[in-house]
Amino acid sequence: MDSVDFVESEIAEDRIKAQRYFDGEVDIGEEEGRSKVVATKVRDTIRAIKPSLMRVFLSTDKPVEYVPRGPEDVQAAEQATEYMHYVFNEHNGYRVLNDAFHDALVKKSGIVKVYWDNYQEQETYDFENLNEMEYRVITMDDDVEVIESTKRVEMTIDEMGMEIESPYYDLKIARYKDVGKICIESVPPEEFFVDRNARSIDEAYAVSHRTEMRIGDLISMGYDYEDVKDLTGLQHSDTFSEVEEFERRGYEEDYSDEDIQDPSMRLVAVTEVYMKIDVTGSGIPTLQKVTLGGAAYKLLDYMACSHIPFAVFEVDPEPHTFYGRSVADLIINDQDASTAMLRGVLDNVALTNSPRIEILDGAVNIDDLLNNEIGGIIRVKQPGAIQPQAIPFVAGQTLTALQYLDMEIENKTGVTKASTGLSPDALQNVTAAAVNATVQAQAGQIEVMARNLAEGGMRKMFTLMLKVMHENVDEQQMMRVAGAEYVPVDPRSWNVTMDVTVNVGLGTGREEQKLAALMQAFQVQSQIMQAYGPGNGIVSLTQIRNTLADILALNGIRNSTRYFNPMNPQIEQQMMMQQQQAAQQQGQQADPQAQAYLQAEQMKAQAKAQTDMAKMQAQMQKDQFKLQLDAQKAAADDDRARDKMDQDLLISAAEILGKYGTAVDVERIKQMQAVPR
Secondary structure, three states: OHHHHHHHHHHHHHHHHHHHHHOOOOOOOOOOOOOOOOOOHHHHHHHHHHHHHHHHHHOOOOOEEEEOOOHHHHHHHHHHHHHHHHHHHHOOHHHHHHHHHHHHHHHOOEEEEEEEEEEEEEEEEEEEEEOHHHHHHHHOOOOEEEEEEEEEEEEEEOOOOOEEEEEEEEEEEEEEEEEEEEEEEEEOHHHEEEOOOOOOOOOOOOEEEEEEEEHHHHHHOOOOHHHHOOOOOHHHOOOHHHHHHHHHHOOOOOOOHHHOOOHHHOEEEEEEEEEEEOOOOOOOOEEEEEEEEOOOOEEEEEEEOOOOOEEEEOOEOOOOOOOOEOHHHHHHHHHHHHHHHHHHHHHHHHHHHOOOEEEOOOOEOHHHHHOOOOOOOOOEOOOOOEEEOOOOOOHHHHHHHHHHHHHHHHHHHOOOOOOOOOOOOOOOOOOHHHHHHHHHHHOHHHHHHHHHHHHHHHHHHHHHHHHHHHHHOOOOEEEEEOOOEEEEEOHHHOOOOOEEEEOOOOOOOOHHHHHHHHHHHHHHHHHHHHHHOOOOOOOOHHHHHHHHHHHHHHOOOOOHHHOOOOOOHHHHHHHHHHHHHHHHHHHHOOOHHHHHHHHHHHHHHHHHHHHHHHHHHHHHHHHHHHHHHHHHHHHHHHHHHHHHHHHHHHHHHHHHHHHHOOOOOHHHHHHHHOOOO
16 A cells, blocks of 8 residues: 555656656646647657667567576577567567557656466367267366257167167367466556565565456456455546546546446456565565455465566666656656747747737728638728737747757757758768767667666566466477477476576667678688588588578568578588488499599508608607707806806906905805706
């Protein structure tokens, strides 16, 4: 309840206002008879940003990759990356990201929920003319529910020739099958709540998802009808959520609970709360999923869980707090100012074209004056009875102020004509490098937004997908690789502690740069393959096939198997073995002359190799002998130098004794010289 109070009192009003301004509304007043136009700066800016963000995230097949913890996780990480993107695209990942990005741009944060849904599939079958045995075999199955059963008795002749009664059945059954699937869905912001002290999802005291469900859905989830029949909906608890939902939808529901005749179809409030609770009294709280019903939050169920299933997308997060800023928050005031100036310009133009008129009372026919027909006659009783008021045209001067406001919005959001490629004048008569530098500099704000979305929500969402699949899948899954090939994968064997890296945002380069780098890599790969063959140890056919697929993907062609067959290390190894076998068979089938020639060439090669080896050994002996001579010469030079040093020492000692009468300890000096070094 405290979380709901916090969000509705501190956050909801800003989100409601942002939605209103996105829809083209303002809070400044209007005058009757004056312009009511609105400068939709919030909507125009956000619509300009979204295509860039969607292109950044969806222009590559793998915007997110799992990083292995050790060598044993390398293959599992590659499999997990392929499979999770397959699952993401299968669950309409484009729509999920589009909704999350829109909420983040308009309402501070976009919320994506990743969970496992267990449900029953129902299939209906009709049978006719079943005998007693067939009827029992079909209906004795626990997963079968009999919908309709009709019995009739017919007289038949048995094997003994006696007439007996034989029952026959017409049967209609429903067969139920328990299945499960991963769900990835965007949560409306007004349904998500955190406590006021939360800094992030993982550090929050309580994280809640409050929505409306039908009583029949709760019963199918296993709750008793008596426990849920008296639950109330959100409209009985507060009105703030209704206001925010109305602003999001643009219309409100026109029916109430009294209009619903089927009690199982009545909407009631259901709240999922994720928080740590010491349910065992051990003093250590554990994460629990608590299910509450109705506006009074009646406890329906609680169970232990391993993670909080929400990923938060933000474009401008605020440090040390949960809710950051949206693009709408930055430019709401600019929409008011731009609207006021735009209305003034239009009013000035209208008054200049149709100025107010000053007339002499009683001297002008009012009906003629109010008739705006071109060429119409106005009857007056005296000349000069009609005088138009002079309205100065100041709209031209106001346009400069509007341009200034547009520049302020561009500086705040980074959305400029240059960054969107729409500048007809600013980039004229400049080099291609200067144009590219200008566009990249102007796109810096959008790239920061993309990085915030990637490192926050995108990383968390794929982490949750890995955990949900690992915990709930009970059998191998089939995954389509390269558009055509199907391979089995087992999420149960993956390491859920694998890190997640994001390949979008700052520092990843533009599509043109990626394409140029891939083309250069393909040329180098081709040269290595031609020079050293398939067993070169640097480049494989699989890697060349991946390069070609990435080149086609950057050009918008996803179905690479239409142009290149699938390739993997197993297929490559089989091809090499087949080539070796073919070479051996060809060698065995060669003619005798060719074999003799090959043997002669082999003998020549062996003789040459032996000769080269002998030359190499002789050269090595020669080099070794030279090294020995050099060592002996160095030793002789050292002895000669030591002898000269001794002689010089004796001469110097004699000179000192003769000049100064001082004796030098020659023996001590020799001992010092003889010390091994």
